[in-house]
Amino acid sequence: MTEKEPSMPILYPIEGAAGLTGDWRTQRPIVDPEKCKMCNICWQYCPDLAITAANKDENKVIVFDYTYCKGCGICASECPFGAIHMEKEVD
Protein backbone atom coordinates (compact mmCIF):
# COMPACT_ATOMS: atom_id res chain seq x y z
CA MET A 1 0.00 0.00 0.00
CA THR A 2 1.50 3.32 -1.00
CA GLU A 3 1.49 6.04 1.63
CA LYS A 4 -0.63 9.05 0.71
CA GLU A 5 -0.49 12.27 2.73
CA PRO A 6 -3.90 13.50 3.92
CA SER A 7 -5.35 16.63 2.37
CA MET A 8 -5.66 19.21 5.17
CA PRO A 9 -6.65 22.89 5.54
CA ILE A 10 -3.12 24.17 6.19
CA LEU A 11 -1.94 27.67 5.32
CA TYR A 12 1.69 28.76 5.48
CA PRO A 13 2.30 32.48 6.08
CA ILE A 14 3.30 34.43 2.98
CA GLU A 15 3.61 38.17 2.47
CA GLY A 16 0.46 39.60 0.95
CA ALA A 17 -1.62 36.40 1.04
CA ALA A 18 -4.78 38.50 0.56
CA GLY A 19 -3.36 40.53 -2.33
CA LEU A 20 -2.27 44.18 -2.47
CA THR A 21 -4.57 45.39 0.28
CA GLY A 22 -3.21 48.95 0.00
CA ASP A 23 -5.74 49.30 -2.86
CA TRP A 24 -8.54 49.18 -0.30
CA ARG A 25 -7.42 52.41 1.43
CA THR A 26 -9.64 55.51 1.41
CA GLN A 27 -7.38 57.44 3.78
CA ARG A 28 -3.70 57.14 4.59
CA PRO A 29 -1.76 57.56 7.84
CA ILE A 30 0.93 60.25 7.89
CA VAL A 31 3.55 60.44 10.62
CA ASP A 32 4.92 63.75 11.91
CA PRO A 33 8.66 63.03 12.51
CA GLU A 34 8.85 65.95 14.96
CA LYS A 35 6.16 64.44 17.25
CA CYS A 36 7.06 60.74 16.91
CA LYS A 37 8.77 59.51 20.13
CA MET A 38 9.71 56.18 18.52
CA CYS A 39 7.72 54.26 21.19
CA ASN A 40 6.42 51.76 18.56
CA ILE A 41 2.97 51.51 20.14
CA CYS A 42 1.47 51.93 16.63
CA TRP A 43 3.70 49.11 15.38
CA GLN A 44 2.29 46.81 18.10
CA TYR A 45 -1.30 47.72 17.25
CA CYS A 46 -1.10 47.54 13.42
CA PRO A 47 -3.21 44.48 12.48
CA ASP A 48 -1.53 44.11 9.07
CA LEU A 49 2.17 44.39 9.97
CA ALA A 50 2.22 47.43 7.64
CA ILE A 51 4.51 49.52 9.88
CA THR A 52 8.29 49.23 10.02
CA ALA A 53 9.28 49.87 13.64
CA ALA A 54 11.13 53.01 14.66
CA ASN A 55 14.78 52.65 15.66
CA LYS A 56 15.92 54.98 18.44
CA ASP A 57 19.62 54.11 18.06
CA GLU A 58 19.58 55.18 14.44
CA ASN A 59 17.09 57.99 15.12
CA LYS A 60 14.63 56.57 12.55
CA VAL A 61 10.88 57.10 13.02
CA ILE A 62 8.24 54.61 11.92
CA VAL A 63 7.60 53.96 8.20
CA PHE A 64 4.26 52.91 6.69
CA ASP A 65 4.08 50.24 4.02
CA TYR A 66 1.40 51.66 1.74
CA THR A 67 1.42 48.48 -0.41
CA TYR A 68 -0.49 46.68 2.36
CA CYS A 69 -1.78 49.44 4.72
CA LYS A 70 -5.61 49.34 4.51
CA GLY A 71 -5.93 52.77 6.11
CA CYS A 72 -7.89 51.52 9.13
CA GLY A 73 -6.57 54.35 11.32
CA ILE A 74 -5.84 52.26 14.41
CA CYS A 75 -2.28 53.64 14.53
CA ALA A 76 -3.55 57.26 14.49
CA SER A 77 -6.09 56.40 17.17
CA GLU A 78 -3.54 54.68 19.44
CA CYS A 79 -0.62 57.12 19.12
CA PRO A 80 -0.34 58.81 22.59
CA PHE A 81 1.47 61.85 21.10
CA GLY A 82 -0.84 62.73 18.21
CA ALA A 83 2.04 62.08 15.84
CA ILE A 84 -0.11 60.25 13.25
CA HIS A 85 -2.99 61.79 11.34
CA MET A 86 -5.16 60.44 8.51
CA GLU A 87 -5.43 62.14 5.12
CA LYS A 88 -7.93 61.39 2.37
CA GLU A 89 -6.57 59.51 -0.62
CA VAL A 90 -6.75 61.93 -3.53
CA ASP A 91 -7.42 59.64 -6.50
Add this chain to the structure above:
Amino acid sequence: MAEEVVMLTGNHSVSEAVKRVKPDVIAAYPITPQTAIIEYLSRLVDSGEIDSHFLRVESEHSALAAVAGASWAGARTFTATSSQGLLYMGEWVFWTGYARLPVVMAVVNRCLAPGWSIWVDLQDSMAFRDAAWIQIYNKNNQEVFDTTIQSYRIAESKDIALPVMPCLDGFVLSHTSSKVILSDPEEVYNFVGDYSDPIIEIDTGKPFAYGSIVMPDKYNKDRKDLMEAMERAKAKIKAVNKEFSETFGRSYGNGLVEKYGDDDADLTIVGIGTMADETQQAIDMLTSEGLKVNSVRVRTFRPFPTEDIIDIAKKNHKLLVIDRSVSFGHEGHLQMEIESVLKRNNIDTPVIGKVMGLGGEDVPYTRIAKVARENL
Protein backbone atom coordinates in the same frame (compact mmCIF):
# COMPACT_ATOMS: atom_id res chain seq x y z
CA MET B 1 7.58 -10.01 30.96
CA ALA B 2 5.71 -12.44 28.81
CA GLU B 3 2.11 -13.09 27.98
CA GLU B 4 -0.33 -13.17 30.92
CA VAL B 5 -3.75 -14.77 31.20
CA VAL B 6 -5.98 -12.87 33.62
CA MET B 7 -9.57 -12.17 34.61
CA LEU B 8 -10.19 -8.60 33.57
CA THR B 9 -13.02 -6.13 32.99
CA GLY B 10 -13.54 -4.50 29.60
CA ASN B 11 -12.45 -1.15 30.99
CA HIS B 12 -9.17 -2.51 32.34
CA SER B 13 -8.65 -4.39 29.06
CA VAL B 14 -8.62 -0.98 27.36
CA SER B 15 -6.19 0.36 29.98
CA GLU B 16 -3.85 -2.62 29.66
CA ALA B 17 -3.75 -2.12 25.88
CA VAL B 18 -3.09 1.62 26.25
CA LYS B 19 -0.33 0.88 28.79
CA ARG B 20 1.47 -1.22 26.15
CA VAL B 21 1.00 1.32 23.36
CA LYS B 22 2.56 4.11 25.52
CA PRO B 23 0.76 7.29 24.45
CA ASP B 24 2.57 10.59 25.00
CA VAL B 25 -0.57 12.38 26.21
CA ILE B 26 -3.71 11.15 27.98
CA ALA B 27 -6.57 13.49 28.91
CA ALA B 28 -10.05 12.55 30.09
CA TYR B 29 -12.92 13.50 32.34
CA PRO B 30 -14.70 10.89 34.46
CA ILE B 31 -18.09 9.55 33.40
CA THR B 32 -19.80 6.24 34.19
CA PRO B 33 -19.18 3.61 32.84
CA GLN B 34 -15.89 4.81 31.36
CA THR B 35 -14.21 6.13 34.54
CA ALA B 36 -12.34 2.95 35.45
CA ILE B 37 -10.28 3.14 32.22
CA ILE B 38 -8.87 6.50 33.15
CA GLU B 39 -8.54 5.77 36.90
CA TYR B 40 -6.35 2.80 36.04
CA LEU B 41 -4.24 4.81 33.59
CA SER B 42 -3.80 7.73 36.01
CA ARG B 43 -2.58 5.24 38.63
CA LEU B 44 -0.02 3.91 36.13
CA VAL B 45 1.16 7.44 35.38
CA ASP B 46 1.34 8.25 39.10
CA SER B 47 3.41 5.17 39.90
CA GLY B 48 5.69 5.82 36.95
CA GLU B 49 4.76 2.60 35.16
CA ILE B 50 3.99 4.60 32.05
CA ASP B 51 5.64 7.82 31.01
CA SER B 52 2.58 9.64 29.58
CA HIS B 53 1.55 13.22 30.32
CA PHE B 54 -1.77 12.97 32.12
CA LEU B 55 -3.86 16.13 31.72
CA ARG B 56 -6.61 16.70 34.27
CA VAL B 57 -9.27 18.75 32.52
CA GLU B 58 -12.55 20.33 33.58
CA SER B 59 -14.82 18.73 30.96
CA GLU B 60 -15.04 16.25 28.10
CA HIS B 61 -14.97 19.16 25.65
CA SER B 62 -11.55 20.11 27.02
CA ALA B 63 -10.40 16.49 27.17
CA LEU B 64 -10.76 15.96 23.45
CA ALA B 65 -9.54 19.48 22.65
CA ALA B 66 -6.41 18.72 24.72
CA VAL B 67 -5.61 15.44 23.00
CA ALA B 68 -6.37 16.96 19.59
CA GLY B 69 -3.89 19.75 20.39
CA ALA B 70 -1.33 17.17 21.49
CA SER B 71 -1.96 15.21 18.30
CA TRP B 72 -1.24 18.35 16.26
CA ALA B 73 2.04 18.61 18.13
CA GLY B 74 2.91 15.14 16.88
CA ALA B 75 2.06 13.18 20.04
CA ARG B 76 0.44 9.77 20.36
CA THR B 77 -2.76 10.32 22.34
CA PHE B 78 -5.57 8.58 24.19
CA THR B 79 -8.88 9.56 25.74
CA ALA B 80 -12.12 7.79 26.69
CA THR B 81 -15.72 8.75 27.32
CA SER B 82 -19.37 7.65 27.37
CA SER B 83 -22.87 8.90 26.65
CA GLN B 84 -23.48 12.49 27.87
CA GLY B 85 -19.72 13.04 27.98
CA LEU B 86 -19.43 12.13 24.31
CA LEU B 87 -22.27 14.52 23.50
CA TYR B 88 -20.56 17.31 25.43
CA MET B 89 -17.41 16.63 23.40
CA GLY B 90 -19.49 16.86 20.23
CA GLU B 91 -17.88 19.88 18.60
CA TRP B 92 -14.40 18.40 19.01
CA VAL B 93 -15.48 14.94 17.85
CA PHE B 94 -16.22 16.41 14.42
CA TRP B 95 -13.17 18.70 14.55
CA THR B 96 -10.83 15.79 15.29
CA GLY B 97 -12.28 13.66 12.48
CA TYR B 98 -12.30 16.41 9.87
CA ALA B 99 -8.80 17.49 10.95
CA ARG B 100 -7.51 13.94 10.25
CA LEU B 101 -5.91 13.62 13.70
CA PRO B 102 -5.01 10.02 14.67
CA VAL B 103 -6.58 10.20 18.14
CA VAL B 104 -7.77 6.96 19.74
CA MET B 105 -10.80 7.32 22.02
CA ALA B 106 -12.49 4.39 23.73
CA VAL B 107 -16.24 4.87 23.89
CA VAL B 108 -18.00 2.81 26.52
CA ASN B 109 -21.50 2.68 25.09
CA ARG B 110 -24.24 3.98 27.38
CA CYS B 111 -27.71 5.21 26.50
CA LEU B 112 -28.68 8.89 26.47
CA ALA B 113 -30.87 10.79 28.94
CA PRO B 114 -33.68 11.35 29.72
CA GLY B 115 -34.72 9.13 31.55
CA TRP B 116 -31.48 8.83 33.39
CA SER B 117 -29.76 5.49 32.93
CA ILE B 118 -26.18 4.27 32.95
CA TRP B 119 -26.69 1.05 30.98
CA VAL B 120 -25.86 0.11 27.44
CA ASP B 121 -27.25 0.98 24.08
CA LEU B 122 -25.36 2.32 21.09
CA GLN B 123 -27.21 5.61 20.68
CA ASP B 124 -24.21 7.68 21.90
CA SER B 125 -21.56 6.59 19.39
CA MET B 126 -24.11 6.09 16.58
CA ALA B 127 -24.97 9.78 16.89
CA PHE B 128 -21.39 10.46 15.73
CA ARG B 129 -21.29 8.10 12.77
CA ASP B 130 -20.86 11.10 10.42
CA ALA B 131 -17.95 12.61 12.38
CA ALA B 132 -15.28 10.90 10.24
CA TRP B 133 -14.11 8.52 12.95
CA ILE B 134 -13.47 4.85 12.33
CA GLN B 135 -15.84 2.96 14.66
CA ILE B 136 -15.06 -0.60 15.74
CA TYR B 137 -17.61 -2.40 17.95
CA ASN B 138 -16.38 -5.25 20.15
CA LYS B 139 -17.93 -8.50 21.33
CA ASN B 140 -15.82 -9.42 24.38
CA ASN B 141 -13.00 -8.16 26.59
CA GLN B 142 -10.30 -9.94 24.60
CA GLU B 143 -11.44 -8.14 21.47
CA VAL B 144 -11.54 -4.86 23.42
CA PHE B 145 -7.85 -5.34 24.31
CA ASP B 146 -6.93 -6.34 20.76
CA THR B 147 -8.95 -3.63 19.01
CA THR B 148 -7.46 -0.88 21.18
CA ILE B 149 -4.00 -1.98 20.05
CA GLN B 150 -5.05 -2.28 16.40
CA SER B 151 -6.66 1.18 16.52
CA TYR B 152 -3.26 2.88 16.77
CA ARG B 153 -1.90 1.01 13.76
CA ILE B 154 -4.93 2.06 11.71
CA ALA B 155 -5.18 5.69 12.90
CA GLU B 156 -1.48 6.49 12.59
CA SER B 157 -1.07 5.19 9.01
CA LYS B 158 -0.35 8.20 6.81
CA ASP B 159 -2.66 6.97 4.07
CA ILE B 160 -5.54 6.71 6.56
CA ALA B 161 -4.95 9.52 9.12
CA LEU B 162 -8.30 9.18 10.86
CA PRO B 163 -9.26 8.96 14.53
CA VAL B 164 -10.48 5.59 15.79
CA MET B 165 -13.22 4.87 18.31
CA PRO B 166 -13.03 1.37 19.81
CA CYS B 167 -16.54 0.87 21.25
CA LEU B 168 -17.48 -1.46 24.09
CA ASP B 169 -20.87 -2.10 25.65
CA GLY B 170 -21.29 -0.43 29.03
CA PHE B 171 -21.37 -2.83 32.01
CA VAL B 172 -21.89 -5.91 29.80
CA LEU B 173 -18.20 -5.55 28.92
CA SER B 174 -16.91 -2.52 30.82
CA HIS B 175 -17.64 -3.87 34.32
CA THR B 176 -17.76 -7.62 33.70
CA SER B 177 -14.64 -9.70 34.20
CA SER B 178 -13.72 -12.44 31.79
CA LYS B 179 -10.61 -14.23 30.63
CA VAL B 180 -8.23 -12.01 28.70
CA ILE B 181 -4.83 -12.89 27.26
CA LEU B 182 -2.60 -9.89 27.81
CA SER B 183 0.09 -10.09 25.16
CA ASP B 184 3.72 -9.37 25.93
CA PRO B 185 4.17 -5.57 26.27
CA GLU B 186 7.25 -5.45 24.06
CA GLU B 187 5.58 -7.50 21.32
CA VAL B 188 2.53 -5.20 21.43
CA TYR B 189 4.70 -2.09 21.24
CA ASN B 190 6.63 -3.55 18.31
CA PHE B 191 3.37 -4.36 16.55
CA VAL B 192 2.16 -0.76 16.88
CA GLY B 193 5.56 0.84 16.36
CA ASP B 194 6.61 4.25 17.60
CA TYR B 195 5.03 7.47 16.36
CA SER B 196 8.24 9.23 15.42
CA ASP B 197 7.09 10.29 11.94
CA PRO B 198 3.76 11.93 12.79
CA ILE B 199 1.01 12.75 10.32
CA ILE B 200 1.18 16.37 11.38
CA GLU B 201 3.57 18.16 13.72
CA ILE B 202 3.72 21.73 14.93
CA ASP B 203 7.06 23.18 13.86
CA THR B 204 7.97 26.58 15.29
CA GLY B 205 10.65 26.87 12.59
CA LYS B 206 7.99 26.57 9.89
CA PRO B 207 4.75 27.93 11.37
CA PHE B 208 1.37 27.28 9.76
CA ALA B 209 -2.28 28.06 10.32
CA TYR B 210 -4.58 25.04 10.57
CA GLY B 211 -8.31 25.18 9.87
CA SER B 212 -8.57 28.82 8.88
CA ILE B 213 -10.97 29.92 6.16
CA VAL B 214 -10.91 27.96 2.90
CA MET B 215 -12.73 28.45 -0.38
CA PRO B 216 -15.32 25.82 -1.42
CA ASP B 217 -12.94 24.13 -3.90
CA LYS B 218 -10.36 23.42 -1.18
CA TYR B 219 -13.09 22.41 1.28
CA ASN B 220 -14.47 19.88 -1.19
CA LYS B 221 -10.97 18.61 -1.97
CA ASP B 222 -10.36 17.87 1.73
CA ARG B 223 -13.73 16.14 2.12
CA LYS B 224 -13.21 14.00 -0.98
CA ASP B 225 -9.81 12.98 0.37
CA LEU B 226 -11.49 12.08 3.67
CA MET B 227 -14.04 9.90 1.87
CA GLU B 228 -11.24 8.14 -0.02
CA ALA B 229 -9.29 7.60 3.22
CA MET B 230 -12.38 5.94 4.74
CA GLU B 231 -12.58 3.65 1.68
CA ARG B 232 -8.87 2.77 2.02
CA ALA B 233 -9.44 2.13 5.74
CA LYS B 234 -11.44 -1.01 4.87
CA ALA B 235 -8.37 -2.68 3.35
CA LYS B 236 -6.22 -1.34 6.19
CA ILE B 237 -8.49 -2.76 8.92
CA LYS B 238 -8.49 -6.13 7.15
CA ALA B 239 -4.70 -6.10 6.78
CA VAL B 240 -4.15 -5.12 10.43
CA ASN B 241 -6.57 -7.86 11.56
CA LYS B 242 -4.61 -10.39 9.48
CA GLU B 243 -1.20 -9.22 10.68
CA PHE B 244 -2.47 -9.21 14.28
CA SER B 245 -3.62 -12.80 13.80
CA GLU B 246 -0.20 -13.81 12.47
CA THR B 247 1.55 -12.13 15.41
CA PHE B 248 -0.76 -12.93 18.32
CA GLY B 249 -2.98 -15.74 17.01
CA ARG B 250 -6.26 -13.87 17.44
CA SER B 251 -8.51 -12.44 14.71
CA TYR B 252 -12.07 -11.18 14.29
CA GLY B 253 -13.67 -12.33 11.04
CA ASN B 254 -12.09 -10.41 8.19
CA GLY B 255 -11.75 -7.34 10.42
CA LEU B 256 -14.93 -5.71 9.11
CA VAL B 257 -17.50 -8.46 9.69
CA GLU B 258 -17.53 -11.75 11.57
CA LYS B 259 -19.68 -14.54 10.16
CA TYR B 260 -21.03 -17.46 12.17
CA GLY B 261 -22.64 -20.66 10.89
CA ASP B 262 -22.97 -22.09 7.38
CA ASP B 263 -23.27 -19.97 4.26
CA ASP B 264 -26.66 -20.19 2.51
CA ALA B 265 -29.27 -19.95 5.23
CA ASP B 266 -32.99 -19.22 5.17
CA LEU B 267 -32.38 -16.46 7.71
CA THR B 268 -29.26 -14.44 8.54
CA ILE B 269 -29.26 -12.48 11.79
CA VAL B 270 -27.15 -9.32 11.47
CA GLY B 271 -26.15 -7.47 14.63
CA ILE B 272 -23.49 -5.38 16.34
CA GLY B 273 -21.74 -5.33 19.72
CA THR B 274 -22.32 -7.92 22.43
CA MET B 275 -25.86 -8.65 21.22
CA ALA B 276 -24.32 -10.02 18.01
CA ASP B 277 -22.14 -12.31 20.14
CA GLU B 278 -25.21 -13.47 22.07
CA THR B 279 -26.82 -14.17 18.68
CA GLN B 280 -24.22 -16.90 18.03
CA GLN B 281 -25.73 -18.89 20.92
CA ALA B 282 -29.15 -18.44 19.37
CA ILE B 283 -27.75 -19.79 16.07
CA ASP B 284 -26.44 -22.92 17.86
CA MET B 285 -29.84 -23.45 19.46
CA LEU B 286 -31.81 -22.95 16.23
CA THR B 287 -29.41 -25.10 14.21
CA SER B 288 -29.86 -27.93 16.71
CA GLU B 289 -33.60 -27.62 16.04
CA GLY B 290 -32.85 -28.24 12.34
CA LEU B 291 -33.34 -24.65 11.19
CA LYS B 292 -31.09 -23.11 8.53
CA VAL B 293 -29.84 -19.92 10.16
CA ASN B 294 -26.53 -18.10 10.43
CA SER B 295 -25.32 -14.74 11.75
CA VAL B 296 -23.11 -11.80 10.93
CA ARG B 297 -21.56 -9.41 13.39
CA VAL B 298 -20.77 -5.98 11.95
CA ARG B 299 -17.48 -5.15 13.64
CA THR B 300 -16.66 -1.96 11.77
CA PHE B 301 -19.59 0.40 11.40
CA ARG B 302 -17.48 3.19 9.87
CA PRO B 303 -16.24 2.59 7.27
CA PHE B 304 -19.33 0.48 6.53
CA PRO B 305 -18.56 -3.02 5.16
CA THR B 306 -20.63 -2.52 1.99
CA GLU B 307 -18.96 -5.29 -0.07
CA ASP B 308 -19.38 -7.88 2.70
CA ILE B 309 -23.06 -7.00 3.14
CA ILE B 310 -23.62 -7.42 -0.63
CA ASP B 311 -21.92 -10.80 -0.55
CA ILE B 312 -23.89 -11.98 2.50
CA ALA B 313 -27.25 -10.78 1.14
CA LYS B 314 -26.64 -12.54 -2.20
CA LYS B 315 -25.85 -15.88 -0.49
CA ASN B 316 -28.77 -15.89 1.95
CA HIS B 317 -32.52 -15.68 1.66
CA LYS B 318 -33.62 -13.20 4.30
CA LEU B 319 -31.91 -10.81 6.72
CA LEU B 320 -33.05 -10.10 10.27
CA VAL B 321 -31.22 -6.97 11.41
CA ILE B 322 -31.08 -6.37 15.17
CA ASP B 323 -30.23 -2.81 16.19
CA ARG B 324 -29.36 -1.44 19.63
CA SER B 325 -29.88 2.16 18.50
CA VAL B 326 -32.49 3.94 16.43
CA SER B 327 -32.89 7.03 14.27
CA PHE B 328 -36.22 8.43 15.44
CA GLY B 329 -38.45 9.16 12.48
CA HIS B 330 -36.77 6.39 10.49
CA GLU B 331 -35.41 3.04 11.73
CA GLY B 332 -32.44 1.26 13.34
CA HIS B 333 -29.00 2.49 12.20
CA LEU B 334 -27.73 -0.87 11.02
CA GLN B 335 -30.98 -1.64 9.19
CA MET B 336 -30.85 1.77 7.53
CA GLU B 337 -27.34 1.17 6.15
CA ILE B 338 -28.05 -2.40 5.03
CA GLU B 339 -31.25 -1.47 3.19
CA SER B 340 -29.40 1.36 1.46
CA VAL B 341 -26.60 -0.99 0.32
CA LEU B 342 -29.07 -3.57 -1.00
CA LYS B 343 -31.23 -1.03 -2.82
CA ARG B 344 -28.22 0.64 -4.44
CA ASN B 345 -27.02 -2.73 -5.73
CA ASN B 346 -30.43 -4.04 -6.90
CA ILE B 347 -30.45 -6.90 -4.41
CA ASP B 348 -33.99 -7.85 -3.38
CA THR B 349 -33.16 -10.01 -0.31
CA PRO B 350 -35.88 -9.07 2.23
CA VAL B 351 -34.74 -7.18 5.34
CA ILE B 352 -36.62 -7.30 8.65
CA GLY B 353 -35.56 -4.83 11.33
CA LYS B 354 -35.82 -5.14 15.11
CA VAL B 355 -34.67 -2.59 17.66
CA MET B 356 -33.85 -4.34 20.93
CA GLY B 357 -31.90 -3.79 24.12
CA LEU B 358 -32.31 -0.02 24.47
CA GLY B 359 -31.49 1.44 27.88
CA GLY B 360 -29.59 -1.68 28.92
CA GLU B 361 -32.54 -4.03 28.42
CA ASP B 362 -31.26 -7.58 28.70
CA VAL B 363 -31.55 -9.53 25.44
CA PRO B 364 -30.78 -13.20 26.06
CA TYR B 365 -30.15 -15.62 23.18
CA THR B 366 -33.51 -17.28 23.86
CA ARG B 367 -35.27 -14.03 22.97
CA ILE B 368 -33.18 -13.59 19.81
CA ALA B 369 -34.07 -17.19 18.86
CA LYS B 370 -37.76 -16.45 19.43
CA VAL B 371 -37.64 -13.40 17.12
CA ALA B 372 -35.81 -15.51 14.53
CA ARG B 373 -38.45 -18.27 14.65
CA GLU B 374 -41.20 -15.68 14.22
CA ASN B 375 -39.52 -14.41 11.05
CA LEU B 376 -38.44 -17.66 9.42
